[in-house]
Amino acid sequence: MLNAYTGTAVRAAEKPLLDAAQGEALMRRAAWGLAAWVVRELRSRGPVAGSTVVALVGTGNNGGDALWALAFLRRRGVDAVAVPTGERMHEAGLDALRRAGGRVTDRIPDNAVLLVDGVLGTGARGGWEPPRVPKGVAVVACDLPSGVGADTGEVARGVILADLTVTFGALKTGLVVGAGAHAAGRVEPVDIGLSPYLGEPDVSSLERDDALAVFAPPAWDDHKYRRGVLGVCAGSEQYPGAAVLVCSSALASGLGMVQYAGPQRTAGLVLTAHPEVVAGTGVEGKAQAWAAGPGLGSDDEARSRLTEVVEACVDGGLPLVLDASALGLVTLDQLSRLRGAGCEVVLTPHQGELVKLVDRLVPHLADGFADLAKADPVAAARRTAEVLAVVVLLKGSTTVCAAPDGRTLVQNEGGAELATAGTGDCLAGLVGSALARSGPNGPGATVEKAAAAAWLHGTAGTRAASDGPFGASTVPDAIRRVLAGH
Numbered sequence: 001m002l003n004a005y006t007g008t009a010v011r012a013a014e015k016p017l018l019d020a021a022q023g024e025a026l027m028r029r030a031a032w033g034l035a036a037w038v039v040r041e042l043r044s045r046g047p048v049a050g051s052t053v054v055a056l057v058g059t060g061n062n063g064g065d066a067l068w069a070l071a072f073l074r075r076r077g078v079d080a081v082a083v084p085t086g087e088r089m090h091e092a093g094l095d096a097l098r099r100a101g102g103r104v105t106d107r108i109p110d111n112a113v114l115l116v117d118g119v120l121g122t123g124a125r126g127g128w129e130p131p132r133v134p135k136g137v138a139v140v141a142c143d144l145p146s147g148v149g150a151d152t153g154e155v156a157r158g159v160i161l162a163d164l165t166v167t168f169g170a171l172k173t174g175l176v177v178g179a180g181a182h183a184a185g186r187v188e189p190v191d192i193g194l195s196p197y198l199g200e201p202d203v204s205s206l207e208r209d210d211a212l213a214v215f216a217p218p219a220w221d222d223h224k225y226r227r228g229v230l231g232v233c234a235g236s237e238q239y240p241g242a243a244v245l246v247c248s249s250a251l252a253s254g255l256g257m258v259q260y261a262g263p264q265r266t267a268g269l270v271l272t273a274h275p276e277v278v279a280g281t282g283v284e285g286k287a288q289a290w291a292a293g294p295g296l297g298s299d300d301e302a303r304s305r306l307t308e309v310v311e312a313c314v315d316g317g318l319p320l321v322l323d324a325s326a327l328g329l330v331t332l333d334q335l336s337r338l339r340g341a342g343c344e345v346v347l348t349p350h351q352g353e354l355v356k357l358v359d360r361l362v363p364h365l366a367d368g369f370a371d372l373a374k375a376d377p378v379a380a381a382r383r384t385a386e387v388l389a390v391v392v393l394l395k396g397s398t399t400v401c402a403a404p405d406g407r408t409l410v411q412n413e414g415g416a417e418l419a420t421a422g423t424g425d426c427l428a429g430l431v432g433s434a435l436a437r438s439g440p441n442g443p444g445a446t447v448e449k450a451a452a453a454a455w456l457h458g459t460a461g462t463r464a465a466s467d468g469p470f471g472a473s474t475v476p477d478a479i480r481r482v483l484a485g486h
């Protein structure tokens with residue numbers, strides 16, 4: 001599990017150390033870590049000594065880190081060049097650079113092989129206008145790419161995309177969410193001794209082992225009902241394929257059984273693709289969790305199919321994931337009855353569906369909510385989860401999974417290749433599978449099961465993309481490969 005903290009929290013954690021006159025020591029530790037990563041980057045591209053490294057240096061402590069790092073690099077024989085972006089530079093850092101034999105110029109030298117972005121860090125207010133960075137120059141951001149909001153990942157205006165971000169004290173939320181995560185590239189944290197002062201993380205991310213624990217292989221004495229039975233209520237005359245995608249993904253994740261409830265023609269398609277699915281028109285059976293919504297449509301039949309599933313979950317205290325059409329049909333009364341029955345409930349909207357859901361079910365939050373969902377998806381998912389008292393999995397370039405108590409997991413495994421019709425149906429099948437496998441009383445918080453599904457889905461998407469462009473029907477096979485360790 002990786003933990004990330006808001007920039008505000010990291011600054012608060014620095015405070016006791018700054019009050020104890022440890023500021024310069026912290027900065028030198030940070031700069032030493034940055035310089036070490038720059039050396040590794042240089043080495044992977046060619047010789048270290050004699051290569052030109054330029055740093056864009058802002059007016060604050062972020063610039064100070066960059067100047068100290070340049071001074072350390074100069075001692076390794078690097079041609080270390082500072083380019084100031086403001087009226088002043090950190091005094092001690094500049095002094096260190098000068099003493100080490102580095103130089104200050106007003107433009108990026110043509111022979112620079114690596115650029116350190118040391119303009120703005122956690123003290124940034126808004127964005128800036130970056131200069132043009134020559135092609136082929138590696139970019140290493142100091143603490144975070146300048147212009148990325150450390151608390152949210154919002155990019156205000158102007159940012160230089162980094163190949164690597166070396167971040168100090170702790171991962172920042174802004175480096176693992178949305179545009180900030182994209183701008184940061186690979187992220188390497190450097191320990192500067194803040195851990196005792198950090199408190200609870202703002203958001204966390206599941207790593208491979210955490211996610212695979214949720215999708216663990218069967219125990220030697222398991223039987224099919226112990227491995228989990230997922231009920232699927234998806235697909236319609238208009239969108240029959242959704243039913244197949246949900247069932248295929250659930251099966252690929254290794255369940256004991258998938259039970260399908262839907263009209264005959266759709267059931268026929270499901271059975272043609274997967275004869276092992278137990279299909280019927282109603283919800284009777286042995287389902288231990290339900291996935292409802294993909295391709296259901298919005299007519300009376302869709303509404304009554306969803307109602308049937310909700311009632312089955314309320315009666316049995318079963319977990320339920322609601323996706324796509326179900327997000328436009330579910331009522332506040334149904335959600336409250338599910339909660340009352342102790343059911344685990346996960347809603348899986350994308351940004352547009354979340355805004356509509358809030359408009360319809362939580363009108364008092366609706367004002368400005370569309371802007372919030374765009375700028376700060378973590379806050380938007382959290383607020384909705386809290387008000388509706390369910391887990392919200394908000395889809396997008398970052399998948400945000402928020403629990404009603406505020407616990408939030410963010411996953412970034414998938415790339416934009418997943419933005420193709422039907423991949424959300426696959427994700428619904430995986431969330432359903434995670435809920436069914438551990439059963440209603442099984443271990444692991446609901447939000448972790450949702451995040452594990454997002455991890456598997458994103459990793460499968462990346463796996464599928466490595467073979468070229470793909471459609472959603474390829475995702476189940478990629479899920480199997482990921483679980484097989486290929």
Ligand SMILES: NC(=O)C1=CN([C@@H]2O[C@H](COP(=O)(O)OP(=O)(O)OC[C@H]3O[C@@H](n4cnc5c(N)ncnc54)[C@H](OP(=O)(O)O)[C@@H]3O)[C@@H](O)[C@H]2O)[C@@H](O)CC1
Pocket residue numbers: 014018023024026027028030031058059060061062063065119120121122123124125126127128142143144168192
């Ligand atoms: N505290 C420590 O000892 C440690 C701190 N550490 C490092 O310090 C970083 C935080 O440093 P920080 O607080 O000095 O803020 P920073 O991010 O450099 O930016 C603020 C400066 O930029 C300016 N400015 C703001 N917005 C702007 C804009 N849009 N466009 C242009 N200018 C803008 C603003 O100037 P002002 O406008 O206020 O005059 C101010 O001077 C942190 O990320 C980490 O790298 C580590 O070394 C560990 C030890």
Ligand SMILES: Nc1ncnc2c1ncn2[C@@H]1O[C@H](COP(=O)(O)OP(=O)(O)O)[C@@H](O)[C@H]1O
Pocket residue numbers: 324350395396397398399414415416417418419420421422423424425426427457
């Ligand atoms: N730019 C992106 N980067 C990474 N993943 C993305 C991106 N865009 C969409 N996705 C993922 O693709 C899936 C699309 O789901 P959804 O919008 O419900 O599609 P559909 O309804 O067609 O199945 C989600 O899991 C989402 O997180």
